[in-house]
Amino acid sequence: MTTINRPIRVLVAKVGLDGHDRGAKVIATALRDSGMEVIYTGLRQTPEMVVNAALQEDVDAIGISILSGAHMTVFPRIIELMKDKGMDDVLLTGGGIIPEEDMQSLLGMGVGKLFVPGTTTSEIAGYIKGWVKEHRKF
Template sequence: MKQLNRPVRVLVAKVGLDGHDRGAKVIATALRDAGMEVIYTGLRQTPEMVVTAALQEDVDAIGISILSGAHMTVFPRIISIMKEKGMDDVLLTGGGIIPETDMQALYAMGVGKLFPPGTPTTEISAYITEWAKGHRAF
């Protein structure tokens, strides 16, 4: 596997009216501690705002934290906007309260690995790093 010539850039976002951002902040800090550049957009973002910020920041990955139950609306919308913008080389991943059957449906749409609560942060950072090594030009 190739080495990276710069830190992996990740945008972490909370979409919709989900106001619980502790987990997103913990993940953002853990990814930063793992050597990544992290942009945290804060609460109440729209899918359009997330993708626009990801484009402006030239990120390698977008991580969505979702606890509201809106994952089957949010992830497909973000994937759709990413495709419209030609962002085929950007990982869309995330985590939160997402039933396994919904995870499988989201994977089929092109969403990357999704992480339930309690996943070790080292597993998340390793996944994003390995994905970037295989899919991004550094």
């Protein structure tokens, strides 16, 4: 378990043409309120844009909000790009409308826990904090 001497840094992103960002903004605010430093990329990001921003910002976690149904395309592509860039100690998590069987497939590919609508923001913040303390090297 690692002691962190700085705020946890999280990149929150909306990938693709999904224009519904209220949930992402709520999560970003809640994570900030829990003591994390949050970078919100805004709408219509590509997986490449997300991973490049995460590298530039030296984040501990990437959170993807996805309601479009493209989760089985978006998450595997982001994981692939993260592996290509050596980002093995960065958490990829997210949430939205994702069927349970798809969540299990994504977990098997290396995606972290995914959250459905109605999950409390404190549960999400607690998961990120716990994961970062266990996996990040400072």
